[in-house]
Amino acid sequence: MGPGPVNAHPRVLRAMSADLLGQFDPEMTAYMNQVMALYRPVFGTRNRWTFLVDGTARAAIEAALVSLIAPGDVVLIVNFGRFGLLLREICERIGAVIETVDAPWGEIVPMEAIAAAIERTGPKVVAAVHGDTSTTMAQPLAGLGALCRAAGALSYVDATATIGGMAIETDLWGVDVVTGGLQKCLGGPSGSAPITISDRAAEHIAARRHVEKGIVRDDISNGTGARIGSNYFDLAMVMDYWSEKRLNHHTEATTMLYGARECARVVLGEGLEARFERHRRAGASVVAGARAMGLTVFGDDAYRMTNVTGILIPDGVDGEAVRRRMREDFEIEIGAAFGPLQGRIWRIGAMGYNAMKHKVAITLGALEAVLRAEGFATPAGAGVDAALEAWRA
Amino acid sequence: MGPGPVNAHPRVLRAMSADLLGQFDPEMTAYMNQVMALYRPVFGTRNRWTFLVDGTARAAIEAALVSLIAPGDVVLIVNFGRFGLLLREICERIGAVIETVDAPWGEIVPMEAIAAAIERTGPKVVAAVHGDTSTTMAQPLAGLGALCRAAGALSYVDATATIGGMAIETDLWGVDVVTGGLQKCLGGPSGSAPITISDRAAEHIAARRHVEKGIVRDDISNGTGARIGSNYFDLAMVMDYWSEKRLNHHTEATTMLYGARECARVVLGEGLEARFERHRRAGASVVAGARAMGLTVFGDDAYRMTNVTGILIPDGVDGEAVRRRMREDFEIEIGAAFGPLQGRIWRIGAMGYNAMKHKVAITLGALEAVLRAEGFATPAGAGVDAALEAWRA
Incomplete structure (x- = not known):
């Protein structure tokens, strides 16, 4: 009864004892497509790009930020707890110029303060935590996307601690990228992290595509944007892997995918x-x-x-x-x-x-x-x- | 019967249907310690720092390289296939100065060529693949460590495709960091990646320690080296997590840890x-x-x-x-x-x-x-x- 990881749903545990499949076996790629479809309603979105990052929740956070942000970009962090500090820290390591709008631990950041901070700082990306378990506070996010779009900024939300337990309204909030984790309200183990990406953010990321040399293909061309600072977290290549192109990037974590799939099936089955x-x-x-x-x-x-x-x-x-x-x-x-x-x-x-x-x-x-x-x-x-x-x- | 992922051992599959534990539950931390002990013989090492990276095999590769290498460092890549190209590509993204010593696909790089390349380039890190599944070749590594130490270089080996199937002799080779993956000869699923780190490499990494602000503690001080370019792959913090300090970094992927533990038990049980x-x-x-x-x-x-x-x-x-x-x-x-x-x-x-x-x-x-x-x-x-x-x- 801690703030996660928590006991997993028995159906999820059973799903993870199934034998493995080859990563391009049609049965496996069908499961990948099912995962994409299952997580769209969980994220409250119709985003095509809805899939899994192979790692714990913070892997997806870093994948989102390193794929959105290039060194020197101004990033505004909505900070009201430990996980706001984590966003800041990851962005610092990427080489972003950091701006923050803060609330004391135990409070949230009013949307007017966020609006003023966007106006003041002119960020390229605005990053916020939805529920920060360190303070037990849930940041209201309605209106965030509109503010960001009006300012020409992309937006990111870490929903690790709320996904599957509180409403995630990716499309209603109008935010571009949202990530989660299985080990809290989704009732699964840590180690696979769902992510959803709007078309405009996906375009921004795809413009940074630099396919690694050993797997270059005629049908996938590189973009003109700055190469993403990580190979493992290069969402341009990961999206090509999850698309019908099936670019051979990492080897999908099969057992975790089975678990993530069953988490979503349990969630949608309950409603x-x-x-x-x-x-x-x-x-x-x-x-x-x-x-x-x-x-x-x-x-x-x-x-x-x-x-x-x-x-x-x-x-x-x-x-x-x-x-x-x-x-x-x-x-x-x-x-x-x-x-x-x-x-x-x-x-x-x-x-x-x-x-x-x-x-x-x-x-x-x-x-x-x-x-x-x-x-x-x-x-x-x-x-x-x-x-x-x-x-x- | 492909080059991985392959069918998992049934005992590994069963181990992954066990319920989860809190990440600092004494039973969980005991399992973490067991994993460290079990993987030492698998890696052919007595290295204290032998543990898991939460991600697929390439997550551990990137964790090793980003924690060893700072932007501007000269890195020598021993390249004879796709995964040599991957090492190169990851190091490029880190901002290293790249040197390579190459063999055509289907051959290996003679140790004399590596020695000459070390002398020529004066690298800070030498990185090699043990078995490159893209060419089916296994690079001989005896003597590599001595060459590197004599030249003041740290050494890294990607043993993803050989660990558990061919002898990994970390200590005899004298190499500093070796990483693997479960999804090939270890008979488990992709998604958890064993790593071993020599004391001298661990010291080098610890000197780059920058604990994130939300979890700063009086008993863990930062180093004077360059901050590691990734939070998720910051092995200084990950080692503090696996040590008795139990620094709260990521949430260990419990089910994958159960699987990794059982893989090693099966391997050592067979001999x-x-x-x-x-x-x-x-x-x-x-x-x-x-x-x-x-x-x-x-x-x-x-x-x-x-x-x-x-x-x-x-x-x-x-x-x-x-x-x-x-x-x-x-x-x-x-x-x-x-x-x-x-x-x-x-x-x-x-x-x-x-x-x-x-x-x-x-x-x-x-x-x-x-x-x-x-x-x-x-x-x-x-x-x-x-x-x-x-x-x-």
Whole structure:
């Protein structure tokens, strides 16, 4: 019950024990095409270029940024937590000129502040995190795309922590590139990262195409843009691999693709709205339960992620001792924190297969027992009762 | 029966259906430590820094090169095929000054030529491929490390196509960094890439350490070297993640780690020498069978990889029609080729779980039937008989 990775859905685990296929076997390329189709609704998009990056969520973040940004480009980072800092850091390594618009940890960045920052800095790319698990805040993104397009900027959103749990509206937001990860609300393992790319961003990336010499083909020509700084993350070649051209770039991670495919099938089988509602109930139950136990919930109520909740560690309680006892006595993991919140909050996730009534109730019941053992008295049963009541509400 | 990805070992497939663990759960970190221990003998090394990169084999190649090389460094590439060109291309993107020592496709680069090239170019890093599946040649590497150390250069070897099938002698060769992949002779899926790093290379990399801002800790200080050009592939941070410091970098790809762990357990359970011998027999059987069928084997006999064999497509035979019929009538995949060999050879692999007597014999029997159907007559039964005889020899 941490902020990810979490338990995977049993169907996803079973899908990953299937034998491998050759990477250009028609059965394999059919699975690749299915993955593209399955992830379009998950991303809320009709983008043709919707596929997987072979690596963890941050692999897709870096692939998106290194493929969009050339050294010297001005990039505006919408920063309100650890993962905003990560975007900044990746862009620095690419050699971008960094501008930021910031909010304190526990708040979000108002869209007017973003608009003003775009006007002030004239960025080529605007990069934002949707849900930052480090602060448990979800950044509103409606209107971001229009602001960027009006300013001639491309836009990028890291939706690792929200995809499959909160609505991702790539097309409604009008953003160009969105990436995710399997290991949170999609209910799979880390190691494959879905990405979607608008046609205009794909054109920008394709203009930077430089096919590696060993696989040059007559039917694929190089572009005039700056060569992308990474081979592995060169989305121009990766798109050629996922297209009917089937350019031989990396060897697709077959087992992870099976897993990613099954994650999306489980999500769409449940239905996106039902799934988001389940996550909303789970998050509301954790919040209600924590408050009934006399605990304080961290961050701005209006912008809280539904799938992870920050809880202040009460004075006099050893946060790590609580986490250890949760794991040792109950086999339940809850999360620690980073940066300014390290040692100040726990983070309880309710993501994907873990966003279930019984799991939330069991976690709060366990937390009550552990807090009692650690010398912090809570009203017996109050957390569980409040959580169940909130779930039913 | 292509040059990878190939069928995975059933034990590896089963291992990947286990449920996930939190990334800092003591059970998970114990598995990480086991992986480090298991891969040391597989790499023929006592290197402390032996772990996994989360991505396909080329992810580990790029991680190694971007962590070793800073822009402007002179790099000498030992180039005799497509994957030598890949090393060159990755180093170009890093901004290295490229020097090469080359052999035609189908040959290897003599060690004297490498020695002369090191003397001529004064490289900071020497990079070579062990087995290049594009040409089916295996580059001898004994003595490479000593040459590099004498010249003050670090050395890198891409062993993707040989690890688990031919002897990798990291310590005997004296090379600094070696990377692999699961999807060939290790008998697993693509998506996790083992790597080993010598202490002196690890020191060089650690001197470039720049911990990202969101996870800065008092007990980990930055180095004075040039910041590594990638966050995801920053092996300084990845080593801190795999060390007892457990720096929170990426989220380890749990399922792929289970798979990588089981691959090594299967390999060591069989025994390295027995496994190499099995691959030798398999390769010799393919060669003997092909020749008995009146086909010509590609490349220098003295330096052929044991696990993949290039076979010239006879005049008048449509190579792609043969591959299609192999797949459609027999569910057997054999490989096409790249670059100057495209349309000239097929590549038949016998790797990992596929390096078995019955699979080689069945493949050659199928190929005989397919060639007959495509108008190329071979002596009936000769390929299978010669393959079985070679296996027993």
